[in-house]
Amino acid sequence: MSAVIYPTTNLAATEQLSIERGEGVYVYDSNGKQYLEGLSGLWCTSLGYGNRELIDTTAEQMGKLAYSHMFGGKTHRGGMKLAERLAEMVPVDNARVFFGSSGSDANDTHIKLLRYYFSAIGRPQKRKIIARERSYHGVTVAAASLTGLPINQTNFDLPVEALGILRTDAPHYYRGALAGESEADFVTRITSNLEQLILREGPDTIAAFIAEPITGASGVIVPPAGYYEKVQAILAKYDILFWADEVITGFGRTGNDFGCTTVGIERPALMTLAKQLSSAYMPISASVIRGDLYDAMVEPSNKLGVFGHGYTYSGHPVACAVSLKVLEIYRRDDIFGHAARMGDYLQRRLDAFRDHPLVGEVRGRGLIGAIELVADKASGRAFDGGAVGAFAQRACEQHGLITRAVAGSSIAFCPPLIINEAQIDELIEKFGKALADTQDFVTR
Ligand code: PLP
Numbered sequence: 001m002s003a004v005i006y007p008t009t010n011l012a013a014t015e016q017l018s019i020e021r022g023e024g025v026y027v028y029d030s031n032g033k034q035y036l037e038g039l040s041g042l043w044c045t046s047l048g049y050g051n052r053e054l055i056d057t058t059a060e061q062m063g064k065l066a067y068s069h070m071f072g073g074k075t076h077r078g079g080m081k082l083a084e085r086l087a088e089m090v091p092v093d094n095a096r097v098f099f100g101s102s103g104s105d106a107n108d109t110h111i112k113l114l115r116y117y118f119s120a121i122g123r124p125q126k127r128k129i130i131a132r133e134r135s136y137h138g139v140t141v142a143a144a145s146l147t148g149l150p151i152n153q154t155n156f157d158l159p160v161e162a163l164g165i166l167r168t169d170a171p172h173y174y175r176g177a178l179a180g181e182s183e184a185d186f187v188t189r190i191t192s193n194l195e196q197l198i199l200r201e202g203p204d205t206i207a208a209f210i211a212e213p214i215t216g217a218s219g220v221i222v223p224p225a226g227y228y229e230k231v232q233a234i235l236a237k238y239d240i241l242f243w244a245d246e247v248i249t250g251f252g253r254t255g256n257d258f259g260c261t262t263v264g265i266e267r268p269a270l271m272t273l274a275k276q277l278s279s280a281y282m283p284i285s286a287s288v289i290r291g292d293l294y295d296a297m298v299e300p301s302n303k304l305g306v307f308g309h310g311y312t313y314s315g316h317p318v319a320c321a322v323s324l325k326v327l328e329i330y331r332r333d334d335i336f337g338h339a340a341r342m343g344d345y346l347q348r349r350l351d352a353f354r355d356h357p358l359v360g361e362v363r364g365r366g367l368i369g370a371i372e373l374v375a376d377k378a379s380g381r382a383f384d385g386g387a388v389g390a391f392a393q394r395a396c397e398q399h400g401l402i403t404r405a406v407a408g409s410s411i412a413f414c415p416p417l418i419i420n421e422a423q424i425d426e427l428i429e430k431f432g433k434a435l436a437d438t439q440d441f442v443t444r
Helices: 051-065 075-088 102-120 141-146 183-201 227-237 259-263 290-300 317-332 334-352 386-398 423-443
Strands: 019-023 026-029 035-039 096-100 128-132 165-169 204-213 241-245 268-271 285-289 359-365 370-374 404-406 410-413
Touching: 019 317, 035 423, 051 317, 075 096, 075 285, 075 317, 096 290, 096 317, 096 334, 096 370, 102 141, 102 204, 102 241, 102 290, 128 183, 165 183, 183 227, 227 241, 227 386, 285 290, 290 386, 317 334, 334 359, 334 370, 334 423, 370 386, 370 423, 386 410, 386 423, 410 423
Parallel strands: 128 165, 128 204, 204 241, 241 268
Antiparallel strands: 019 026, 026 035, 096 285, 268 285, 359 370, 370 410, 404 410
Protein backbone atom coordinates (compact mmCIF):
# COMPACT_ATOMS: atom_id res chain seq x y z
CA MET A 1 0.00 0.00 0.00
CA SER A 2 1.42 3.38 -0.96
CA ALA A 3 0.26 6.80 0.12
CA VAL A 4 1.64 8.44 -3.01
CA ILE A 5 -0.39 9.76 -5.93
CA TYR A 6 1.90 9.12 -8.89
CA PRO A 7 2.08 11.77 -11.65
CA THR A 8 0.93 10.91 -15.17
CA THR A 9 0.21 7.31 -14.46
CA ASN A 10 -2.95 5.35 -14.11
CA LEU A 11 -3.85 6.32 -10.55
CA ALA A 12 -4.34 2.65 -9.79
CA ALA A 13 -0.78 1.77 -10.90
CA THR A 14 1.06 -0.56 -8.60
CA GLU A 15 4.22 -1.46 -10.53
CA GLN A 16 6.90 1.17 -9.98
CA LEU A 17 10.65 1.06 -10.51
CA SER A 18 12.28 2.49 -7.43
CA ILE A 19 15.53 4.27 -8.30
CA GLU A 20 17.78 4.65 -5.31
CA ARG A 21 21.15 6.02 -6.40
CA GLY A 22 23.12 7.35 -9.36
CA GLU A 23 26.68 7.67 -10.59
CA GLY A 24 27.74 9.25 -13.88
CA VAL A 25 25.28 8.14 -16.58
CA TYR A 26 24.03 5.20 -14.51
CA VAL A 27 21.32 4.79 -11.89
CA TYR A 28 20.61 1.84 -9.60
CA ASP A 29 17.32 0.44 -8.35
CA SER A 30 16.45 -0.78 -4.88
CA ASN A 31 17.83 -4.24 -5.74
CA GLY A 32 21.15 -2.75 -6.86
CA LYS A 33 20.49 -3.36 -10.58
CA GLN A 34 22.33 -0.90 -12.85
CA TYR A 35 20.59 1.05 -15.63
CA LEU A 36 22.04 3.36 -18.24
CA GLU A 37 19.97 6.53 -17.84
CA GLY A 38 18.94 7.04 -21.46
CA LEU A 39 16.53 9.87 -20.71
CA SER A 40 18.53 11.92 -18.16
CA GLY A 41 15.73 11.43 -15.65
CA LEU A 42 13.06 13.59 -17.26
CA TRP A 43 15.34 15.13 -19.93
CA CYS A 44 17.28 17.05 -17.32
CA THR A 45 20.34 15.48 -15.62
CA SER A 46 22.79 16.80 -18.20
CA LEU A 47 25.90 16.34 -16.05
CA GLY A 48 24.83 12.92 -14.82
CA TYR A 49 24.73 11.78 -11.22
CA GLY A 50 27.03 12.20 -8.25
CA ASN A 51 28.89 15.23 -9.61
CA ARG A 52 31.19 16.14 -6.75
CA GLU A 53 31.49 19.84 -7.62
CA LEU A 54 27.73 20.24 -7.66
CA ILE A 55 27.32 18.38 -4.39
CA ASP A 56 29.97 20.55 -2.75
CA THR A 57 28.47 23.74 -4.16
CA THR A 58 25.07 22.76 -2.79
CA ALA A 59 26.43 21.98 0.67
CA GLU A 60 28.51 25.15 0.76
CA GLN A 61 25.60 27.38 -0.24
CA MET A 62 23.28 25.65 2.20
CA GLY A 63 25.77 26.38 4.95
CA LYS A 64 26.13 30.02 3.91
CA LEU A 65 22.56 30.96 3.08
CA ALA A 66 20.02 28.18 2.66
CA TYR A 67 17.22 30.52 1.77
CA SER A 68 16.56 34.08 0.86
CA HIS A 69 14.29 35.69 -1.69
CA MET A 70 14.16 38.35 -4.36
CA PHE A 71 10.92 40.10 -3.34
CA GLY A 72 10.16 43.67 -2.34
CA GLY A 73 13.61 45.25 -2.28
CA LYS A 74 15.59 42.11 -1.40
CA THR A 75 18.08 40.31 -3.58
CA HIS A 76 21.24 38.22 -3.30
CA ARG A 77 24.46 38.05 -5.24
CA GLY A 78 24.04 34.48 -6.55
CA GLY A 79 20.70 35.29 -8.15
CA MET A 80 22.03 38.47 -9.76
CA LYS A 81 25.15 36.70 -11.02
CA LEU A 82 23.12 33.88 -12.50
CA ALA A 83 20.81 36.34 -14.29
CA GLU A 84 23.85 38.15 -15.70
CA ARG A 85 25.48 34.93 -16.82
CA LEU A 86 22.28 33.77 -18.51
CA ALA A 87 21.87 37.13 -20.22
CA GLU A 88 25.35 36.68 -21.73
CA MET A 89 24.49 33.21 -23.01
CA VAL A 90 20.99 33.40 -24.44
CA PRO A 91 20.21 34.65 -27.96
CA VAL A 92 17.76 37.23 -26.55
CA ASP A 93 18.61 40.93 -26.89
CA ASN A 94 19.48 42.61 -23.59
CA ALA A 95 17.91 39.73 -21.75
CA ARG A 96 16.18 40.11 -18.40
CA VAL A 97 15.52 37.07 -16.25
CA PHE A 98 12.73 36.11 -13.84
CA PHE A 99 13.37 32.97 -11.77
CA GLY A 100 10.96 30.20 -10.84
CA SER A 101 11.23 26.56 -9.89
CA SER A 102 9.80 24.66 -12.87
CA GLY A 103 9.27 24.92 -16.59
CA SER A 104 5.53 25.12 -16.02
CA ASP A 105 5.68 28.05 -13.62
CA ALA A 106 8.15 29.84 -15.90
CA ASN A 107 5.64 29.57 -18.74
CA ASP A 108 2.89 30.90 -16.47
CA THR A 109 5.16 33.82 -15.65
CA HIS A 110 5.60 34.53 -19.35
CA ILE A 111 1.85 34.69 -19.86
CA LYS A 112 1.67 37.35 -17.15
CA LEU A 113 4.72 39.21 -18.43
CA LEU A 114 3.15 39.36 -21.88
CA ARG A 115 -0.12 40.74 -20.53
CA TYR A 116 1.63 43.24 -18.35
CA TYR A 117 3.87 44.36 -21.22
CA PHE A 118 1.09 44.87 -23.73
CA SER A 119 -0.96 46.75 -21.12
CA ALA A 120 2.10 48.86 -20.37
CA ILE A 121 2.40 49.94 -23.99
CA GLY A 122 -1.34 50.65 -24.25
CA ARG A 123 -2.28 47.59 -26.30
CA PRO A 124 -4.06 45.39 -23.73
CA GLN A 125 -6.14 43.71 -26.43
CA LYS A 126 -2.97 42.03 -27.76
CA ARG A 127 -3.22 39.03 -25.46
CA LYS A 128 -3.90 35.77 -27.29
CA ILE A 129 -1.14 33.19 -27.64
CA ILE A 130 -0.68 30.77 -30.50
CA ALA A 131 0.49 27.32 -29.42
CA ARG A 132 0.84 24.20 -31.49
CA GLU A 133 -0.76 20.79 -31.59
CA ARG A 134 1.47 18.07 -30.08
CA SER A 135 3.38 20.59 -27.98
CA TYR A 136 4.31 20.27 -24.32
CA HIS A 137 4.66 23.33 -22.13
CA GLY A 138 3.91 21.95 -18.69
CA VAL A 139 0.99 21.09 -16.46
CA THR A 140 0.02 24.03 -14.25
CA VAL A 141 -3.44 25.25 -15.18
CA ALA A 142 -2.04 27.92 -17.51
CA ALA A 143 0.89 25.91 -18.91
CA ALA A 144 -1.36 22.91 -19.54
CA SER A 145 -3.63 25.26 -21.47
CA LEU A 146 -0.66 25.98 -23.76
CA THR A 147 0.21 22.29 -24.04
CA GLY A 148 -1.22 20.63 -27.13
CA LEU A 149 -1.70 17.10 -25.79
CA PRO A 150 -5.20 15.89 -24.91
CA ILE A 151 -3.91 13.83 -21.96
CA ASN A 152 -2.99 17.04 -20.13
CA GLN A 153 -6.34 18.73 -20.78
CA THR A 154 -9.01 16.04 -20.79
CA ASN A 155 -10.60 15.67 -17.34
CA PHE A 156 -9.40 19.13 -16.28
CA ASP A 157 -11.66 21.54 -18.22
CA LEU A 158 -8.63 22.91 -20.04
CA PRO A 159 -7.62 25.05 -21.80
CA VAL A 160 -8.81 27.97 -19.68
CA GLU A 161 -10.83 30.02 -22.13
CA ALA A 162 -9.83 33.40 -20.68
CA LEU A 163 -6.21 32.74 -21.63
CA GLY A 164 -7.07 33.01 -25.33
CA ILE A 165 -4.91 30.11 -26.50
CA LEU A 166 -5.09 29.55 -30.26
CA ARG A 167 -3.98 26.26 -31.75
CA THR A 168 -1.97 25.73 -34.93
CA ASP A 169 -0.41 22.71 -36.69
CA ALA A 170 2.53 20.74 -35.36
CA PRO A 171 5.44 20.66 -37.84
CA HIS A 172 5.24 16.86 -37.83
CA TYR A 173 5.75 15.78 -41.43
CA TYR A 174 5.65 12.04 -40.71
CA ARG A 175 2.26 12.26 -39.00
CA GLY A 176 0.83 15.42 -40.53
CA ALA A 177 1.60 15.32 -44.27
CA LEU A 178 -1.14 14.65 -46.79
CA ALA A 179 -0.70 11.67 -49.12
CA GLY A 180 2.07 12.42 -51.60
CA GLU A 181 2.80 15.86 -50.10
CA SER A 182 6.46 16.93 -50.22
CA GLU A 183 8.16 18.39 -47.16
CA ALA A 184 8.27 21.79 -48.82
CA ASP A 185 4.54 21.67 -49.64
CA PHE A 186 3.78 20.54 -46.10
CA VAL A 187 5.66 23.54 -44.72
CA THR A 188 3.88 25.89 -47.11
CA ARG A 189 0.49 24.46 -46.15
CA ILE A 190 0.91 24.57 -42.36
CA THR A 191 2.52 28.00 -42.33
CA SER A 192 -0.24 29.31 -44.56
CA ASN A 193 -2.72 27.84 -42.03
CA LEU A 194 -0.86 29.84 -39.38
CA GLU A 195 -1.20 33.04 -41.37
CA GLN A 196 -4.91 32.39 -41.98
CA LEU A 197 -5.41 31.86 -38.25
CA ILE A 198 -3.71 35.17 -37.50
CA LEU A 199 -5.82 37.01 -40.06
CA ARG A 200 -9.03 35.38 -38.82
CA GLU A 201 -8.35 36.28 -35.19
CA GLY A 202 -6.85 39.69 -35.95
CA PRO A 203 -3.11 40.31 -35.54
CA ASP A 204 -3.87 43.08 -33.04
CA THR A 205 -5.29 40.50 -30.65
CA ILE A 206 -2.28 38.15 -30.69
CA ALA A 207 0.69 38.63 -28.39
CA ALA A 208 2.98 35.69 -29.05
CA PHE A 209 3.64 32.35 -30.69
CA ILE A 210 5.14 29.68 -28.42
CA ALA A 211 7.18 26.75 -29.72
CA GLU A 212 9.70 24.21 -28.51
CA PRO A 213 12.43 24.43 -31.18
CA ILE A 214 12.37 20.62 -31.25
CA THR A 215 9.58 19.07 -29.20
CA GLY A 216 10.49 16.56 -26.51
CA ALA A 217 7.64 15.03 -24.57
CA SER A 218 5.34 14.86 -27.58
CA GLY A 219 7.67 12.60 -29.56
CA VAL A 220 10.83 14.56 -30.47
CA ILE A 221 9.45 16.33 -33.52
CA VAL A 222 12.15 17.91 -35.69
CA PRO A 223 10.52 20.41 -38.07
CA PRO A 224 11.27 20.15 -41.80
CA ALA A 225 13.75 22.56 -43.37
CA GLY A 226 12.34 26.03 -43.93
CA TYR A 227 9.58 25.78 -41.31
CA TYR A 228 10.93 28.28 -38.79
CA GLU A 229 12.10 30.62 -41.51
CA LYS A 230 8.52 30.89 -42.76
CA VAL A 231 7.02 31.07 -39.28
CA GLN A 232 9.36 33.90 -38.28
CA ALA A 233 8.58 35.86 -41.43
CA ILE A 234 4.84 35.60 -40.72
CA LEU A 235 5.24 36.60 -37.08
CA ALA A 236 7.38 39.58 -38.03
CA LYS A 237 4.82 40.66 -40.63
CA TYR A 238 2.04 40.73 -38.02
CA ASP A 239 4.08 41.99 -35.09
CA ILE A 240 3.75 38.82 -33.00
CA LEU A 241 6.50 37.87 -30.55
CA PHE A 242 8.41 34.59 -30.82
CA TRP A 243 8.47 32.69 -27.53
CA ALA A 244 10.94 29.78 -27.50
CA ASP A 245 10.28 27.10 -24.90
CA GLU A 246 13.80 25.73 -24.42
CA VAL A 247 13.05 23.74 -21.29
CA ILE A 248 14.37 20.55 -22.92
CA THR A 249 16.42 21.93 -25.82
CA GLY A 250 18.39 24.50 -23.82
CA PHE A 251 22.05 24.06 -22.89
CA GLY A 252 23.71 21.86 -25.45
CA ARG A 253 21.00 19.26 -25.92
CA THR A 254 20.51 19.54 -29.68
CA GLY A 255 24.16 19.95 -30.70
CA ASN A 256 24.34 23.71 -30.07
CA ASP A 257 24.00 26.03 -27.09
CA PHE A 258 20.24 26.37 -27.61
CA GLY A 259 17.66 24.65 -29.77
CA CYS A 260 17.00 28.02 -31.44
CA THR A 261 20.52 27.91 -32.91
CA THR A 262 20.01 24.37 -34.20
CA VAL A 263 16.76 25.12 -36.03
CA GLY A 264 17.43 28.72 -37.09
CA ILE A 265 15.16 30.66 -34.72
CA GLU A 266 16.73 34.09 -34.59
CA ARG A 267 16.68 36.07 -31.40
CA PRO A 268 13.34 35.19 -29.84
CA ALA A 269 11.65 37.80 -27.63
CA LEU A 270 10.94 35.31 -24.86
CA MET A 271 12.66 32.13 -23.78
CA THR A 272 11.79 29.56 -21.12
CA LEU A 273 14.60 27.64 -19.42
CA ALA A 274 14.65 24.95 -16.73
CA LYS A 275 15.88 21.36 -16.38
CA GLN A 276 19.51 21.46 -17.63
CA LEU A 277 19.90 24.96 -16.20
CA SER A 278 20.85 23.20 -12.96
CA SER A 279 21.40 19.72 -14.40
CA ALA A 280 18.35 19.05 -12.20
CA TYR A 281 20.45 19.13 -9.02
CA MET A 282 18.02 21.75 -7.74
CA PRO A 283 14.63 22.82 -9.14
CA ILE A 284 14.99 26.14 -10.93
CA SER A 285 13.60 27.82 -14.05
CA ALA A 286 14.02 31.11 -15.83
CA SER A 287 11.60 33.22 -17.85
CA VAL A 288 13.83 35.31 -20.12
CA ILE A 289 12.51 38.37 -21.95
CA ARG A 290 13.98 40.91 -24.33
CA GLY A 291 15.26 44.06 -22.66
CA ASP A 292 12.94 46.49 -24.44
CA LEU A 293 9.90 44.60 -23.14
CA TYR A 294 11.22 44.95 -19.63
CA ASP A 295 12.04 48.63 -20.14
CA ALA A 296 8.45 49.35 -21.18
CA MET A 297 7.16 47.51 -18.12
CA VAL A 298 9.18 49.59 -15.68
CA GLU A 299 8.52 52.87 -17.46
CA PRO A 300 6.96 55.04 -14.68
CA SER A 301 4.40 56.57 -17.04
CA ASN A 302 2.68 53.24 -17.64
CA LYS A 303 0.84 53.58 -14.31
CA LEU A 304 0.26 49.83 -14.06
CA GLY A 305 1.62 49.50 -10.59
CA VAL A 306 3.57 46.60 -9.24
CA PHE A 307 4.03 43.41 -11.28
CA GLY A 308 2.13 41.35 -8.72
CA HIS A 309 3.76 38.01 -9.30
CA GLY A 310 6.54 35.95 -7.72
CA TYR A 311 7.13 32.62 -6.06
CA THR A 312 8.58 31.86 -2.62
CA TYR A 313 11.39 30.04 -4.42
CA SER A 314 12.02 32.63 -7.16
CA GLY A 315 15.80 32.85 -7.20
CA HIS A 316 16.34 30.25 -4.48
CA PRO A 317 19.98 30.83 -3.46
CA VAL A 318 20.99 27.16 -3.44
CA ALA A 319 19.41 26.58 -6.84
CA CYS A 320 21.14 29.72 -8.17
CA ALA A 321 24.53 28.63 -6.80
CA VAL A 322 24.21 25.18 -8.34
CA SER A 323 23.10 26.61 -11.68
CA LEU A 324 26.04 29.01 -11.73
CA LYS A 325 28.36 26.07 -11.16
CA VAL A 326 26.61 24.06 -13.88
CA LEU A 327 27.05 26.92 -16.38
CA GLU A 328 30.70 27.20 -15.35
CA ILE A 329 31.24 23.46 -15.98
CA TYR A 330 29.45 23.65 -19.33
CA ARG A 331 31.94 26.30 -20.44
CA ARG A 332 35.09 25.09 -18.71
CA ASP A 333 34.74 21.48 -19.90
CA ASP A 334 33.32 22.32 -23.34
CA ILE A 335 30.30 20.17 -22.54
CA PHE A 336 28.35 21.55 -25.51
CA GLY A 337 31.19 20.62 -27.90
CA HIS A 338 31.37 17.13 -26.43
CA ALA A 339 27.57 16.79 -26.62
CA ALA A 340 27.62 17.86 -30.28
CA ARG A 341 30.20 15.18 -31.13
CA MET A 342 28.38 12.52 -29.13
CA GLY A 343 25.11 13.71 -30.64
CA ASP A 344 26.36 13.05 -34.17
CA TYR A 345 27.41 9.59 -33.08
CA LEU A 346 24.10 8.84 -31.33
CA GLN A 347 22.09 9.96 -34.38
CA ARG A 348 24.18 7.72 -36.66
CA ARG A 349 23.67 4.74 -34.40
CA LEU A 350 19.92 5.38 -34.01
CA ASP A 351 19.58 5.79 -37.74
CA ALA A 352 20.78 2.22 -38.26
CA PHE A 353 17.39 1.04 -36.86
CA ARG A 354 15.61 2.73 -39.76
CA ASP A 355 15.15 -0.51 -41.72
CA HIS A 356 13.81 -2.53 -38.82
CA PRO A 357 10.27 -3.78 -39.59
CA LEU A 358 8.80 -2.15 -36.46
CA VAL A 359 10.41 1.24 -37.00
CA GLY A 360 8.33 3.89 -38.74
CA GLU A 361 10.64 6.86 -38.27
CA VAL A 362 13.90 7.80 -36.56
CA ARG A 363 14.02 11.44 -35.46
CA GLY A 364 16.42 13.63 -33.55
CA ARG A 365 19.25 16.13 -33.34
CA GLY A 366 22.26 16.04 -31.08
CA LEU A 367 21.68 14.07 -27.93
CA ILE A 368 17.91 13.88 -28.25
CA GLY A 369 16.10 11.41 -30.43
CA ALA A 370 13.12 9.12 -30.81
CA ILE A 371 12.31 5.94 -32.66
CA GLU A 372 8.65 5.62 -33.55
CA LEU A 373 7.35 2.05 -33.59
CA VAL A 374 4.50 1.38 -35.99
CA ALA A 375 1.99 -1.38 -36.69
CA ASP A 376 2.58 -1.15 -40.43
CA LYS A 377 5.87 0.13 -41.80
CA ALA A 378 4.66 0.73 -45.37
CA SER A 379 1.68 2.90 -44.45
CA GLY A 380 3.04 4.23 -41.14
CA ARG A 381 -0.11 3.01 -39.37
CA ALA A 382 0.31 3.61 -35.64
CA PHE A 383 -0.32 1.05 -32.95
CA ASP A 384 -3.64 1.50 -31.16
CA GLY A 385 -3.17 2.75 -27.60
CA GLY A 386 0.08 2.71 -25.69
CA ALA A 387 0.59 -1.00 -25.00
CA VAL A 388 3.45 -1.53 -27.47
CA GLY A 389 5.31 1.60 -26.37
CA ALA A 390 4.86 0.61 -22.73
CA PHE A 391 6.13 -2.90 -23.49
CA ALA A 392 9.22 -1.52 -25.28
CA GLN A 393 9.95 0.83 -22.37
CA ARG A 394 9.71 -2.08 -19.92
CA ALA A 395 11.84 -4.29 -22.17
CA CYS A 396 14.52 -1.57 -22.19
CA GLU A 397 14.39 -1.54 -18.41
CA GLN A 398 14.76 -5.30 -18.28
CA HIS A 399 17.93 -4.94 -20.36
CA GLY A 400 19.21 -2.19 -18.06
CA LEU A 401 18.28 0.91 -20.07
CA ILE A 402 15.96 3.70 -19.04
CA THR A 403 14.05 5.36 -21.88
CA ARG A 404 10.53 6.62 -22.17
CA ALA A 405 7.63 5.81 -24.46
CA VAL A 406 6.16 9.15 -25.54
CA ALA A 407 3.22 10.02 -27.76
CA GLY A 408 2.11 6.38 -27.78
CA SER A 409 4.85 4.30 -29.37
CA SER A 410 7.85 6.59 -29.81
CA ILE A 411 10.78 5.55 -27.67
CA ALA A 412 12.69 8.66 -26.61
CA PHE A 413 16.42 9.01 -25.94
CA CYS A 414 18.00 11.93 -24.14
CA PRO A 415 21.09 10.70 -22.26
CA PRO A 416 23.26 12.92 -20.07
CA LEU A 417 25.46 15.28 -22.11
CA ILE A 418 28.53 13.64 -20.54
CA ILE A 419 27.85 10.27 -22.16
CA ASN A 420 30.77 8.78 -24.13
CA GLU A 421 30.92 6.63 -27.27
CA ALA A 422 31.22 3.31 -25.44
CA GLN A 423 28.16 4.18 -23.37
CA ILE A 424 26.23 5.12 -26.51
CA ASP A 425 27.20 1.71 -27.94
CA GLU A 426 25.83 0.15 -24.76
CA LEU A 427 22.59 2.15 -25.08
CA ILE A 428 22.19 0.98 -28.68
CA GLU A 429 22.91 -2.64 -27.85
CA LYS A 430 20.38 -2.64 -25.01
CA PHE A 431 17.77 -0.94 -27.12
CA GLY A 432 18.39 -3.48 -29.92
CA LYS A 433 17.62 -6.33 -27.52
CA ALA A 434 14.49 -4.58 -26.26
CA LEU A 435 13.37 -4.00 -29.85
CA ALA A 436 13.76 -7.71 -30.62
CA ASP A 437 11.65 -8.53 -27.53
CA THR A 438 9.06 -5.99 -28.68
CA GLN A 439 8.90 -7.62 -32.08
CA ASP A 440 8.25 -10.99 -30.42
CA PHE A 441 5.53 -9.34 -28.32
CA VAL A 442 3.88 -7.79 -31.38
CA THR A 443 3.98 -10.94 -33.52
CA ARG A 444 3.04 -13.30 -30.72
N1 PLP B 1 8.24 23.06 -21.38
C1 PLP B 1 8.79 21.99 -21.96
C2 PLP B 1 9.26 22.10 -23.38
C3 PLP B 1 8.96 20.80 -21.27
O1 PLP B 1 9.48 19.74 -21.89
C4 PLP B 1 8.53 20.75 -19.93
C5 PLP B 1 8.71 19.51 -19.15
O2 PLP B 1 9.07 18.47 -19.64
C6 PLP B 1 7.94 21.88 -19.37
C7 PLP B 1 7.81 23.02 -20.12
C8 PLP B 1 7.44 21.85 -17.96
O3 PLP B 1 8.48 21.80 -17.08
P1 PLP B 1 8.25 21.29 -15.56
O4 PLP B 1 7.93 19.84 -15.64
O5 PLP B 1 9.55 21.60 -14.89
O6 PLP B 1 7.12 22.08 -15.02
